[in-house]
Amino acid sequence: MRRCAVALAVLLAACNGSSSSSHADVGDTAPGFSTRDLTGKAVALRDYRGQTVVLNFWASWCVPCRHEFPLLAQIDAREAVAVLGVVYNDSEGNARKFMTDHNGTWPGLVDDGQIARAYRVGPGIPATIVINPHGKIRRRNLGEIRSITALLK
Numbered sequence: 001m002r003r004c005a006v007a008l009a010v011l012l013a014a015c016n017g018s019s020s021s022s023h024a025d026v027g028d029t030a031p032g033f034s035t036r037d038l039t040g041k042a043v044a045l046r047d048y049r050g051q052t053v054v055l056n057f058w059a060s061w062c063v064p065c066r067h068e069f070p071l072l073a074q075i076d077a078r079e080a081v082a083v084l085g086v087v088y089n090d091s092e093g094n095a096r097k098f099m100t101d102h103n104g105t106w107p108g109l110v111d112d113g114q115i116a117r118a119y120r121v122g123p124g125i126p127a128t129i130v131i132n133p134h135g136k137i138r139r140r141n142l143g144e145i146r147s148i149t150a151l152l153k
Helices: 002-015 063-076 092-101 114-118 148-152
Strands: 034-036 042-044 052-058 081-087 127-131 137-142
Touching: 052 063, 052 148, 063 081, 063 148, 081 092, 127 148
Parallel strands: 052 081
Antiparallel strands: 034 042, 052 127, 127 137
16 A cells, blocks of 8 residues: 555656656746857856846757847846856757857757756747746747847746
8 A cells, every 4th residue: 555655656656747846837937057058158047146047948940049149139138147057958059050140149059958957948949947046947038039128937
């Protein structure tokens, strides 16, 4: 009987995802991460505490990602807002070239898939997560950003 209870608990935890980690839903604490950017510089989400963080999952081959790039530049120019672009299923070389060619001023973050999994992103992109200055997820936008005002309200 005890083995059945343990098996049931494991099964329920698997169905609900992990019971101890964030679900990356609006209102949840944003899952922390540490990685490097496309220039090799260490980057951690905790480094941006006190700012609104716009975490954008993108790739150089993604047409909607290309369309929203100018809006991300406008967002990045705002006070107390930091854009972090998480490179999703793209080569570092292609991502770096795209950022350079389009004057990207924010970090392009290298992801082995852990950041995307933590934020429940994929397989479709772009996806944008807005994190408030206190580290809580304020908004999830799946698909192309079409309005800065709607994203940051």
